[in-house]
Amino acid sequence: MELQLLWVNPIFVKKVIKRTNIKYNFFTINLINKERECHKEMNKWAWLLVLVVFFTLGSAALAFDPIPADDLKIGFVFVGPVGDGGWSYMHDQGRQAIEKAFPGVTTMYAESVPEGPDCARVMEQFVRNGAKLVFATSFGYMDQVIEVAKKYPDVIFMHCSGYKMADNVGLYFGRMYQARYLSGLVAGSMTKSNIIGFPAAHPIPEVIRMINAFTLGARKANPDAKVKVVWLYSWFDPGKEKEATKALIDAGADVIGMHADSGSTPQTAEESGVYVIGYNNDMSSYAPTKCLTSSVWDWSTTYIDIVKKVVEGTWKPENSWWGMETGIVKLTSFSQDVPGEVRALVQEEQEKIINGTWDVFWGPIKDQNGNEKVAEGQKMSDQDILSFSWFVEGVEGEIPVSQ
Amino acid sequence: MEMVISILAAAVRSGTPILFATLGEIIIEKSGILNLGLEGIMLIGALTGFSVSLASGNPWLGIIAAFILGAFITLIHGFISITLKGNQVVSGLAMTIFGTGVSSLIGKAFIGKTIPGLLKTPFPVLNRIPFIGPVFFNHDLMVYFSFFLVVFLSWFLISTRIGLNLRAVGDSPRAADAMGLNVNRIRYLAVLIGGGIVALGGAYLSVAYNKMWTESMTAGRGWIAVALVIFAIWNPTRAALGAYLFGGVEAFQLRLQATGTSIPTPLLLMLPYLLTVSVLIFISIGKGKGILFGAPASLGQPYFREESD
Numbered sequence: 001m002e003l004q005l006l007w008v009n010p011i012f013v014k015k016v017i018k019r020t021n022i023k024y025n026f027f028t029i030n031l032i033n034k035e036r037e038c039h040k041e042m043n044k045w046a047w048l049l050v051l052v053v054f055f056t057l058g059s060a061a062l063a064f065d066p067i068p069a070d071d072l073k074i075g076f077v078f079v080g081p082v083g084d085g086g087w088s089y090m091h092d093q094g095r096q097a098i099e100k101a102f103p104g105v106t107t108m109y110a111e112s113v114p115e116g117p118d119c120a121r122v123m124e125q126f127v128r129n130g131a132k133l134v135f136a137t138s139f140g141y142m143d144q145v146i147e148v149a150k151k152y153p154d155v156i157f158m159h160c161s162g163y164k165m166a167d168n169v170g171l172y173f174g175r176m177y178q179a180r181y182l183s184g185l186v187a188g189s190m191t192k193s194n195i196i197g198f199p200a201a202h203p204i205p206e207v208i209r210m211i212n213a214f215t216l217g218a219r220k221a222n223p224d225a226k227v228k229v230v231w232l233y234s235w236f237d238p239g240k241e242k243e244a245t246k247a248l249i250d251a252g253a254d255v256i257g258m259h260a261d262s263g264s265t266p267q268t269a270e271e272s273g274v275y276v277i278g279y280n281n282d283m284s285s286y287a288p289t290k291c292l293t294s295s296v297w298d299w300s301t302t303y304i305d306i307v308k309k310v311v312e313g314t315w316k317p318e319n320s321w322w323g324m325e326t327g328i329v330k331l332t333s334f335s336q337d338v339p340g341e342v343r344a345l346v347q348e349e350q351e352k353i354i355n356g357t358w359d360v361f362w363g364p365i366k367d368q369n370g371n372e373k374v375a376e377g378q379k380m381s382d383q384d385i386l387s388f389s390w391f392v393e394g395v396e397g398e399i400p401v402s403q
Numbered sequence: 404m405e406m407v408i409s410i411l412a413a414a415v416r417s418g419t420p421i422l423f424a425t426l427g428e429i430i431i432e433k434s435g436i437l438n439l440g441l442e443g444i445m446l447i448g449a450l451t452g453f454s455v456s457l458a459s460g461n462p463w464l465g466i467i468a469a470f471i472l473g474a475f476i477t478l479i480h481g482f483i484s485i486t487l488k489g490n491q492v493v494s495g496l497a498m499t500i501f502g503t504g505v506s507s508l509i510g511k512a513f514i515g516k517t518i519p520g521l522l523k524t525p526f527p528v529l530n531r532i533p534f535i536g537p538v539f540f541n542h543d544l545m546v547y548f549s550f551f552l553v554v555f556l557s558w559f560l561i562s563t564r565i566g567l568n569l570r571a572v573g574d575s576p577r578a579a580d581a582m583g584l585n586v587n588r589i590r591y592l593a594v595l596i597g598g599g600i601v602a603l604g605g606a607y608l609s610v611a612y613n614k615m616w617t618e619s620m621t622a623g624r625g626w627i628a629v630a631l632v633i634f635a636i637w638n639p640t641r642a643a644l645g646a647y648l649f650g651g652v653e654a655f656q657l658r659l660q661a662t663g664t665s666i667p668t669p670l671l672l673m674l675p676y677l678l679t680v681s682v683l684i685f686i687s688i689g690k691g692k693g694i695l696f697g698a699p700a701s702l703g704q705p706y707f708r709e710e711s712d
Contacts, residue, residue, distance in 0.1 A: 081507060081618035083514045112619060197661070230660040231668065237622040238613045243417055244657045250409050251661040262617050267517060271614075285515045286615065396663055 064156060064168075066313030067132050070104035074307070075126030077119055078111045079138035080236045086261035086280035087235070087297075091137045091160075094299030101304045102311070115140025123148045127155050133310050135303075136160065138235075139206055145169055156315060158306060161206050163319075163386055171319040172302055174328035177213035177385070178353050179295035181360040182331055182346050183257070183277045184217020186292050188225045189342040190275050191218075191255045196227045197248025198257040199265055201235045203399050207259050208388040213360045214257050214277075215394045221345060228253060229397030238264035249274055255292075266291055275337070282332045294332045302328055321382060325354045361385050366393040406662075410654050411538040411647075415546060418643075418650030420445070420612060420621075422549050423604030424628035425635065425642040426556060427597040431477075432632060433560065434593035435573035436484050437703035438477065439495030441601055442625025443502020448473045448602025449609035450506040453616040454513055462521045462610045466545070466603065469610075473602020474595045476502070481594035485587050488705035503619060513616040520614035521545060543611045545603075549643075552600070556639040569593060573699035576706035586706050604628070634679045636686065637697035649675045 076095050080088040088111060095107050108129065110122045119141045126134050127148070133156045136145045142162035149157045149169045157169045165171055187196050196218055200207050211229055218225040228251060230244045241264040245256055249268075255275045258265040266287035269276035276287050278294030302322060309315040322328040331350075334343055352358040361384075363374035368391045374380055389399065424441050431438045448469040456465030476498075483494040526540035526547060539550070560566040568589060571579040576586045604624070609616050627649055635642035656671045689696055 083507060083511055083618040085515050085617060089514075228661055228663075230657055232657075233668065233672075234622070236617075236619070238615070238617055238620050239417060239420075239608065239622060239624070240653065240657075242613060243413055243654050244661075246409075246413065247654070247657040247661040250406070250658065262620075263515070263615060264613055264617075267613065267615060286517060397660065400667070 064154075064310070064313060064315050067310055068104070069102045069311050072102070072104070072133065072307070072311060073106045073108065073126075073129065073131045074098065075123065075129075075131035075134040076107060076109035077113050077122055077126075077134070077136045077138070077141060078109060079113060079115060079140070080261050081111045082109070084236055084261050085263050085286075088137070088261065090281055090297040091135075091299055094303040095135075097300030098303050098307050101300075102307055105307065113141075117144065120144040120148050123157075124151070127152050132156065133158070133307070139204055156310060165317050165319060167317060170306075170315070170317045171321075172306060173321050174297065174299075174302065174326075175321060175323045176295060176297070176329045177209050177360055178324040179329040179331055180210050180213040181217040181220075181353075182350055183293055183295045184214035184219075185221045185346050185349060186217075186334070186338060186342055187214065187255045187257055187275075187277050188218030188221035189345070190292060190338070191222065191225055193252050193254045194222065194224045194226060195252045196225060196255045196257060197245065197251070197253030198227050198229045198259070198397075199232055199241055199244035199248065200229055200259045201232050201261070203231055205386060205388045208391065208399065209385060210259050210279075211257075211395055211397075212388060212392045215392050216360060216365070217349075219394045220349075221342070225394065227257070227395050227397075229391075229395060231397075231400070232260055234260070236261045238262045241265045242268045245269060246272070278332070284332070284335070289335070291335060292338055293334050296330060296332055298328055298330065301326060319382075323353070324350070325356075367391065368393060368395055406658065408534065408537050410651060410658055412541065413654035413658075414647045414651030415539060416542060416612065416650070417653060418646035418648075419542075419546050419549050420604040420607045421624050421628050421631060421649055422553070422643055422646035423607060424601045424625060425631045425646055426549075426552055426639055427600030427602075427604070428628055428632045429556070429560075429597075429635070429637050429639060429642060430569075430593050430600065431597035432702055433569050433573045433637060433699055434590045434597075435576060435699050435701045435704065435706070436481065436590055436594055437491045437495060438480055438498070438594070438597070438601075439492060439629060440477070440480055440498025440502065440625075441628050442621055442623070443499040443506075444473050444477055444598055444601045445605030445608070445621045445625045446502045446506040446619070447476050448605030449620055450510045450513070450605075450616060451602070452606025453518065453609035454510075456518050456520065456610050457513065457516060462518070465610050466521075466606050469602045469606035470599040473605070474599035477594050477598020477601070478591075480598075481591055484705060485590050485594070488707065491703050491705075499625065507618040510616055510618060514618075517615050518610070521611035545607050545611050553639045553643045560639070570699070573701065576701055580706075580708060586708075590706075601625075601628075630676065630679045633686070634675075634682050635697075636682065637699065645675075648678075 078088040082088050082092040099107055113119045113122050115138055123134055135158050137160045139161045142164050145157050145159045146164050146166055149166050153168055159171055161173050215227045232240050232244055234240055241260050241262055245265045245268040249272050256269045257277045258279050263286035266276045266278055266283040270287035270290045275290050275292050278291050281296050283294045284291040361380040363378040364376045365374040367373045424445055451472045452465040452469035455468040456462045480494050480498050483489040484491045521543045523543055530536040530540040568584050572586050572589045580586050631645045634645045652671055652675055656668045686696055
């Protein structure tokens with residue numbers, strides 16, 4: 001019994017270490033081995049100590065030397081083609097902003113890189129070509145970023161929209177949900193059937209968060225509004241996005257939101273004569289009369305800020321989650337169909353968010369089944385917001401059970 | 404009933420680009436040339452169709468231009484496989500990569516633009532037939548053209564002399580040669596016309612279906628068509644069934660989600676591929692026993708006239 005218990009412990013320690021993303025090495029094993037000889041009661045405290053030691057070691061991050069702009073090569077990994085007119089397009093605009101702001105900097109990019117093992121190869125290729133900073137711009141690159149970053153500790157990796165960090169891996173993202181909430185206000189005000197359709201890419205926390213914020217906005221403006229979600233299981237497939245939009249319109253939706261990367265959804269809405277709320281960039285080019293507004297990214301400030309830190313040598317692994325006040329997310333100008341009182345409502349809510357007096361995921365918030373998840377006066381932590389796995393009240397759709 | 408009609412109409416609509424590509428590939432493969440470049444040719448067709456429609460304001464000019472350019476691009480593959488007798492798999496894959504790359508490069512200028520494109524034109528009289536009308540005859544003219552093409556090719560491949568010659572060249576080029584047929588000329592013609600029809604599938608996407616251009620907008624439909632040729636056992640009618648099945652499963656699962664029914668969607672999406680694999684197993688077993696179904700016997704093999712057995 002005692003032997004078994006002692007034997008289990010190192011594995012547990014390894015697991016904890018793995019979860020907290022700290023490298024464990026022979027030192028740990030030695031400590032653990034030594035610890036096996038200890039007394040049973042001592043044992044519990046001993047491995048806690050080991051953990052504490054490694055937490056402190058892990059957080060003592062390496063400082064990176066300043067890199068002169070002329071020597072700095074930056075690699076970008078894009079999940080879609082830069083010409084998708086959406087997500088990757090906006091990141092590429094950010095890349096071009098870096099080139100303008102730092103004339104000496106060289107940037108490289110790889111587009112349409114699938115999430116999964118393939119992207120590790122692309123990132124390693126960038127490093128071999130001399131990149132000192134790599135931007136991985138999609139959630140699904142997360143494990144590969146950590147894996148490659150371990151191999152090249154002197155290269156800085158920035159991962160967009162993920163949640164795993166390391167000594168040389170920082171995170172960056174914008175609080176798009178704030179703009180989403182505001183666009184939800186518009187959608188809720190404009191629907192007559194009280195059904196808002198929402199074709200969405202993949203059931204992952206990022207997308208779920210967007211749908212939730214959008215729904216909270218829609219129901220703030222119109223408590224009877226419902227948001228119907230259809231999963232596309234693809235970030236980019238104009239044909240599929242079109243069919244999903246049609247399916248939602250058939251199901252009674254008269255305003256369409258979206259979270260996918262092409263302009264197919266707004267175009268289909270325009271064709272079918274229903275309103276649409278765009279995402280990523282201004283979608284009014286695809287839906288000139290029906291696009292009410294779009295919630296859009298503007299990555300240039302973020303990218304310039306990160307590159308500046310790298311050039312000055314002040315870069316640290318941080319989780320930067322920028323809010324609406326920095327301009328990273330915003331709404332495009334309203335279509336003429338949006339009445340004055342709706343604009344005023346949006347303006348009012350936007351001011352609260354920018355002043356920091358209120359944010360979208362402050363209680364009370366109920367889940368789909370009407371159970372209270374966040375009580376009045378409570379705020380959801382960033383950690384909880386980043387790992388959303390449930391829909392708020394008013395969403396019609398299911399989150400497939402993950403393995 | 405409304406729902407069934409809407410799903411079936413969506414199946415026809417979203418199956419049409421795949422159907423064009425499959426029909427084109429059937430013509431090419433019937434002559435004995437394997438062409439894995441569908442995805443690339445479709446993309447070139449999509450870009451040509453869109454850009455010419457945008458510049459001229461006439462969607463039909465775009466579609467015709469896509470046919471012509473698609474035919475000539477496929478000719479590169481034809482030259483490598485017929486005249487140079489190169490490896491058709493490698494050449495086909497190169498066509499895909501080339502088409503994807505070149506269309507993204509040139510297409511940059513057309514991103515974010517839209518065209519009125521091809522509008523829905525209900526087929527007179529036939530669209531009033533209950534059920535059949537809204538499902539099949541409430542689309543644009545390209546969809547009706549694809550129906551015509553299915554019927555025409557079914558007749559052409561089986562009942563005409565030229566069709567017979569085409570099949571002879573694909574099954575046994577040596578025998579066809581001995582009969583006095585010009586094997587290379589027939590193969591080149593098949594590649595030209597087939598390639599053009601494949602490109603029509605792409606043009607349908609950008610001119611009639613999505614009415615816009617985005618990079619890689621075919622999103623794998625070319626590969627589905629490669630699988631469909633096998634699924635259809637090189638038969639145009641079955642190709643139509645297959646294309647609508649692929650399109651229909653997609654439309655069905657999206658509508659299921661919109662109405663709130665929960666069937667695991669990956670399971671549904673897997674179904675057509677599962678059928679394709681079963682057909683492939685079926686064909687392979689048949690091949691072992693000397694039964695060929697519709698498969699061209701010398702598919703993918705270059706023909707050397709001088710070689711003796």
